[in-house]
Amino acid sequence: MTESGTADRTRIERYEPTAIEPRWQARWAELGLHRTNLHDASRPKFYLLTMYPYPSGDIHIGHWYVKTPTDALARFRRMHGYNVFFPIGFDAFGLPAENAAIARDIHPREWTMANIDNMRRQLRLMGATFDWDSEVVTSDPDYYRWNQWLFLRFLEAGLAYRTTAAVDWCPNDGTLAREQVEGTDRRCWRCGARVEKRDLEQWFLRTTKYADELLDFSGIDWPEPIRIMQTNWIGRSEGAEIIFSTAPDEQQAGGDELRVFTTRPDTLFGATFMVLAPEHALVEKLTHPARRAEVEAYVARAGTETEIERLSTEREKTGVALGAEAINPVNGERIPIWIADYVLSGYGTGAIMAVPAHDERDFAFARKFGLPIRRVVAAPDTADDAALESAYVAHAAGERMVNSGRFTGLPADEGGRAIVETLAADGRAKPAVTYRLRDWLISRQRYWGTPIPVIHCDVCGIVPVPDADLPVLLPETVDYRGSGENPLQRDRAFVDVACPRCGGAARRETDTMDTFMDSSWYWYRYLSPHFDGGPVDRAMVDRWNPVDQYTGGAEHAVMHLLYSRFFTKAMADVGIIGEREPFKRLFNQGQVLGIDGERMSKSRGNVQDPDELVARYGADTVRLFLMFMGPWDQGGPWNPTGIGGVHRFLNRVWTVTLEPHGRAAGDPAEVVGDVGAAGRELRIAAHRTLQAVSADYEGLRFNTMVAKLMELTNLLMRYRGTAVAGSADWDEAVRLLLLMLAPSAPHIAEELWSRRVAAAGEPWRSIHAERWPEWDAALVAARTVELPIQVNGKLRDKVELPAGLSQDEIERIVLAREKVQAALGGKAPDKVIHVGGRLVNLVIRG
């Protein structure tokens, strides 16, 4: 990189980022520029959070894309006088560590810690101002201890519970986490076998308790698409619960209650059969002996089929009749009861009234099994008994109920309400709301996670581990290899334990927690990472929350971002914190893909290593290029071809700052006529840039921010070596340029700033401690405008005018113009449209 002796004499020194950047990073660390005094209440706080990374081993360009613009925002806010808290940590539990452990015979902790060390080093290369003093590593007992503590509080509050649930299960490797099931045909990640469903005792958190509150986004500024995704995921449906009862026959006394949930009580007269989920509790009791073999075979098959097979919309409906009948409460009609796997046991009541005329799924089922289809709602122009080629589902204005006894003729919505009211009098129906959201299954049969702190005692049942015994440490020496069950189960020293209540022999719970538990409250822990009296120091949380700006990927829309909202509400309800929403403003940046447009991954070999780019161009160029690539929320394929342009831009910034009087070979010998006017133009441009750039930073529009800095720099380049260079106007423009650049390209800005300060004989002060400048409103206001002139909407001419002319004056000037007259063909315009002094459109007809 060293310049040979042939360099132009006027060149003082080349811009060499690799020489500059480490020096400033060391200096910032010395100065504690990154450290936040969390007790400083003299300035307004700003909590800026970026999603903490999983320590996979290497920082790749995707991490830079996510983190460096956020750092720019942190620096921008600091320059506005905020006390900015910008922490970082590691999401250190999870499956990849266990994979690596098995593949390379290295302990998950060792693997994880080595990766964290490497990632810390790489993260520092970014020149980002993370507050490392607040770092949190979730696999640290000091952290997961509080996972356990929180779990126990939730358990006490009834927010955690244990029940049997169907989990993914591999015939060779046992229970799998959801993410261990691969591909659309759902195979085990380790052995490739088909994954089945199996009922197991599992721990859950009661997310459904907060369903309605989670639907409420008032008071938080989140992107609409995320709010929609969460809303759909929660899936609130309003309708009614209706109670059918089983009919007596030669086998059954009848009278068993069959509850169904429906959003269409108006179609109750159209219910021609009922369908229960194969797992429904009454299936066994209701099955007619003659049907038993077939029913049992069907239930068994439904249990082993993969979820995808079962839920596929493409698949033809299957099901079997139980040989029993139910009584429709509205008309006493006897209808057959079936079981079919298209009815899900986990939604509603696990049973439906089937109305084939008005539900596509029921329609398909009825067609296949020859069950009756009876129309009970008709559009205005449709006959009461018009045949149906497909289910009539849509609502139409003027539709009415038909074939519905005394409700016939009523509009559907009114009739539905009336039916529910009528049945409610006998306790056979009530309005009901159902959600798609399920409780959160947090049990994982894995080693590398937080042990769930309970003990199973044959006498006392489930006994929580006393707070004083926390943390339940993950044993370090367990044999985590091998296949099948959770390795913790084989560790007798871990499992065998005395019951805290009765002192008898008992077994420790071996399930560990889903790692989304760890990430559901980590930002609270950042505020007091070593606090010993609880998971959080309440005073710090009260002062610093909510997070003012959270940035991270949209892929977490219905996982991490929903769990975090749930956790905050649950923590508030057990009295740990006061806030009910964690993140005030959310921004979802996009994802950098490989050059092939695919997700970056080592196995695809399309991963861009930022270290190489940093070695070649410096961190500032890489940061700036990532911001310049496109809108931050968009992401896109990685394509490094433009990076040289950004590097050249920084070189020009270097040049205009240090060599204002230089002229490069090939520069035109520009002579500036009016130095005062040119200087004024420079000042105006600088202040307008400042205004626009400030707004872009605020709105996280980094790509246009960089473009505007480039424009200002190009203007400076034009006047370099002329009489304007070095003037007070020039100087101000350069000063503003450096300040605006500082958050995004912090090293070069700091370097050039220090040289300016030294040249002026002033004491050094970091540019990052400077106040963000204010623009001069008088300079920003336009003095003259270039007015585009349209004729019939087509651009025909432009004219430079002083600002603030009246419409009459503008019209007079415009109409006098030769090109305008030519375009009008000598005629007078029929109409003249003025657009706020910004454009004129002359309209002629004919």
Add this chain to the structure above:
RNA sequence: GCCGAAGUGGCGGAAGUGGCAGACGCGGCGGACUUAAACUCCGCUGCCCGCAAGGGCGUCAGGGUUCGAAUCCCUGCUUCGGCACCA
């Protein structure tokens, strides 16, 4: 199938609320510097016709609203993301 986002030069992209389409950058072409190259700098660069002045056409396609549409409305196509028998 349902929900959401998006389609603009050779490429990445720019145009808060309808008002100069293509800012900025890449790439390309030409030039300056150099013995030469690299580096750097300057100019041109949506497409078509024209020596030029100038004109025509242009924001996925087709309609519409408007003095005026990349932007609003309708229909369709394509790509990406989410959900996927949720009664």
